[in-house]
Amino acid sequence: MNQSLRDNKYAPIGVFDSGVGGLTVAREIMRQLPRERIVYFGDTARVPYGSKSRETILRYSRQIIHFLESKGVKAIVVACNTASAYALEGLRPEMKIPIIGVVKPGAKVAAAATRNGKIGVIGTEGTIASQIYTEMIRRHNPDAVVVGKACPLFVPLVEEGWLKDPITIEVARRYLASFQETGIDTLILGCTHYPLLRSVVRDIMGLGVELVNPAYETALGLGRLLEECGLSNDSAGPRMERGQSNGSANPQDAPMYQFYVSDAAEKFKNFANSILPCEIKEAQLIQIEE
Numbered sequence: 001m002n003q004s005l006r007d008n009k010y011a012p013i014g015v016f017d018s019g020v021g022g023l024t025v026a027r028e029i030m031r032q033l034p035r036e037r038i039v040y041f042g043d044t045a046r047v048p049y050g051s052k053s054r055e056t057i058l059r060y061s062r063q064i065i066h067f068l069e070s071k072g073v074k075a076i077v078v079a080c081n082t083a084s085a086y087a088l089e090g091l092r093p094e095m096k097i098p099i100i101g102v103v104k105p106g107a108k109v110a111a112a113a114t115r116n117g118k119i120g121v122i123g124t125e126g127t128i129a130s131q132i133y134t135e136m137i138r139r140h141n142p143d144a145v146v147v148g149k150a151c152p153l154f155v156p157l158v159e160e161g162w163l164k165d166p167i168t169i170e171v172a173r174r175y176l177a178s179f180q181e182t183g184i185d186t187l188i189l190g191c192t193h194y195p196l197l198r199s200v201v202r203d204i205m206g207l208g209v210e211l212v213n214p215a216y217e218t219a220l221g222l223g224r225l226l227e228e229c230g231l232s233n234d235s236a237g238p239r240m241e242r243g244q245s246n247g248s249a250n251p252q253d254a255p256m257y258q259f260y261v262s263d264a265a266e267k268f269k270n271f272a273n274s275i276l277p278c279e280i281k282e283a284q285l286i287q288i289e290e
C-alpha cells in the first residue's frame with residue numbers, strides 16, 4: 001500500500017452487486033461503519049449473474065471495478081456471492097486497492113458456528129456449482145460436510161417484494177426440504193437477496209439451525225481490513241446528511257452515499273428506500289460497457 005492510498009481514508013468504499021441484492025451488504029456497512037462513505041453500483045441491466053458463466057461474470061466485474069476506481073474509492077466490496085465466487089480471486093492480482101468478497105467471511109463464521117460439522121449453503125446456481133463455500137469452509141474445518149442447494153426463484157420473489165407471501169413460503173419449503181435428512185445445524189444465506197427471507201427460512205428450518213448472513217460478517221471483515229491498511233475513516237467531525245452534498249471541495253463534505261445503476265434507476269431507488277436505514281434521493285444511470 002503506498003503513502004497516497006494510506007492518506008486516502010476519507011475516500012469512499014466501492015460496493016457492487018448484480019443489482020439490488022448487494023444493498024443488504026451496503027446496509028450492514030452503513031450500520032457497522034457509519035463514518036464510511038459508499039459508492040454503490042448495481043448492474044441492473046445485466047442481472048441475474050447467478051445463471052451466467054465464469055468468463056462473463058469476470059468481464060462484468062472488471063468493468064465495474066474500473067468504474068468504481070474512477071470514482072476514487074479506497075477499497076472494494078464485491079457484495080455479490082456469484083461475483084465473489086467467480087471473479088474475486090482472478091481480479092485480486094490486478095488491484096491496487098484492497099478488495100473483499102462475501103464468501104470468505106461467511107464461510108469462516110459458519111465453520112466456527114457449527115457444532116456437528118454439517119453446514120448447508122443456499123445460493124444461486126453459479127455459487128453452488130462453483131463449490132466455493134465448500135472449499136472455504138474446509139480451509140477452517142477440513143472434515144466439514146457441506147450440502148449446497150441452488151434456490152434461483154428466491155431472487156425474483158424478493159425483487160417482487162414477496163418477502164412473506166404464501167407463494168414464497170411454499171417455494172422455500174420445496175427448496176429447503178432437501179436439507180431435512182442431512183442433519184445440518186448451520187445454514188449460510190449465500191446470496192445477497194436471502195437475508196431478506198431470513199424469517200421465512202428460520203420458520204422452516206427451526207431454531208436448531210443457525211443462519212449465517214455473510215453480509216454481516218463482510219462488514220466486520222471490511223472494518224478490520226480498513227484498520228490493517230490504515231484506511232479507516234476516523235474523522236470525528238460532523239458528517240453531511242446522508243446522500244447530500246454542499247458542493248465543497250473538502251472530501252469529508254462529499255455525499256455519504258452515492259448509487260449508480262446500469263438500468264431501471266427508479267425501481268432501484270424504490271427498492272433501496274424499502275430496505276436501507278436512510279432515504280436515497282436518486283440512483284444515477286450509467287453506461288457500464290463504455
Ligand code: DGL
Nearest residue numbers: 018048049050081082192
Ligand atoms: N447478487 C447475486 C448473488 O449474490 C444474486 C442475484 C443474481 O443472480 O444476480 O449471487
